[in-house]
Amino acid sequence: MSNEETGAVCRRLVGRTAVITGAGSGIGLATARRLADEGAHVVCGDIDETAGKAAAEEVGGLFVRVDVTDAEQVDALFKVAHDTYGSVDIAFNNAGISPPDDDSILTTGIDAWRRVQEVNLTSVYLCCKAALPYMQRQGRGSIINTASFVAVMGAATSQISYTASKGGVLAMSRELGVQFAREGIRVNALCPGPVDTPLLRELFAKDPERAARRLVHIPQGRFARPEEIAAAVAFLASDDSSFMTASEFLVDGGIGGAYVTPL
Numbered sequence: 001m002s003n004e005e006t007g008a009v010c011r012r013l014v015g016r017t018a019v020i021t022g023a024g025s026g027i028g029l030a031t032a033r034r035l036a037d038e039g040a041h042v043v044c045g046d047i048d049e050t051a052g053k054a055a056a057e058e059v060g061g062l063f064v065r066v067d068v069t070d071a072e073q074v075d076a077l078f079k080v081a082h083d084t085y086g087s088v089d090i091a092f093n094n095a096g097i098s099p100p101d102d103d104s105i106l107t108t109g110i111d112a113w114r115r116v117q118e119v120n121l122t123s124v125y126l127c128c129k130a131a132l133p134y135m136q137r138q139g140r141g142s143i144i145n146t147a148s149f150v151a152v153m154g155a156a157t158s159q160i161s162y163t164a165s166k167g168g169v170l171a172m173s174r175e176l177g178v179q180f181a182r183e184g185i186r187v188n189a190l191c192p193g194p195v196d197t198p199l200l201r202e203l204f205a206k207d208p209e210r211a212a213r214r215l216v217h218i219p220q221g222r223f224a225r226p227e228e229i230a231a232a233v234a235f236l237a238s239d240d241s242s243f244m245t246a247s248e249f250l251v252d253g254g255i256g257g258a259y260v261t262p263l
């Protein structure tokens, strides 16, 4: 993958080790490409062995199969990264799910609620807990946790557990950013707006009204490309964001700031 294709114009991460969860698809995959392009050693964690392996192969990194809800497997992911490359400089805790049975609070059952909390929120707790001791010993590190724009604004098209989980990721990232600020460790929450993924495209192709209902709220009038989110992660991972921690980093095409959008 060339710099031209990923949009990378600089090499800010040479020699750094980055652990990415959910690296097999979407935002995680675009970020694996971008961070590798900027010179990082990339450790691709995913529950999907085929996709994770393919990502690692493509970026010349390492694949580790991990279920991010399992503490032992998460610890092993960060240990393998450290044992292989000698440091853990960047943790992009990104794996997440958005299943169809997580919907209105009135119809979402406790099992669906708990599953989403485990994969989206408990996983971030586990990954931060595993990464922080390495970063403390190094006196340096950047943790980026994937929240969402739904952590800061409500939707009438509810996914109740998803939204609550992302609110949790945002609050946890803020607290960790403050707690570890004087140890050279930065923790930021990335809040993407809706991203143009194959899943989203398929859903909206079947139901154009569903797409239109969302697009009208986006000042830029389109969904994000995964590469645009990856560029934000690369910034947060690099020393270019050295004075940023405990932030909610919105990359949302203006949704969060909008009332009336352009026609």
Ligand SMILES: NC(=O)c1ccc[n+]([C@@H]2O[C@H](COP(=O)([O-])OP(=O)(O)OC[C@H]3O[C@@H](n4cnc5c(N)ncnc54)[C@H](O)[C@@H]3O)[C@@H](O)[C@H]2O)c1
Pocket: 021, 022, 023, 024, 025, 026, 027, 028, 045, 046, 047, 048, 051, 066, 067, 068, 069, 094, 095, 096, 097, 098, 119, 146, 147, 148, 149, 191, 192, 193, 194, 195, 196, 197, 200
């Ligand atoms: N796509 C969007 O519009 C959007 C918007 C805001 C936030 N987000 C968030 O961004 C993150 C990535 O989303 P995406 O759209 O790239 O999703 P995606 O479905 O394309 O990729 C998610 C990856 O996570 C992996 N994964 C799922 N469960 C796992 C588990 N238990 N352990 C390890 N890996 C697991 C999957 O195998 C997959 O490779 C998620 O946290 C999501 O909530 C997405």
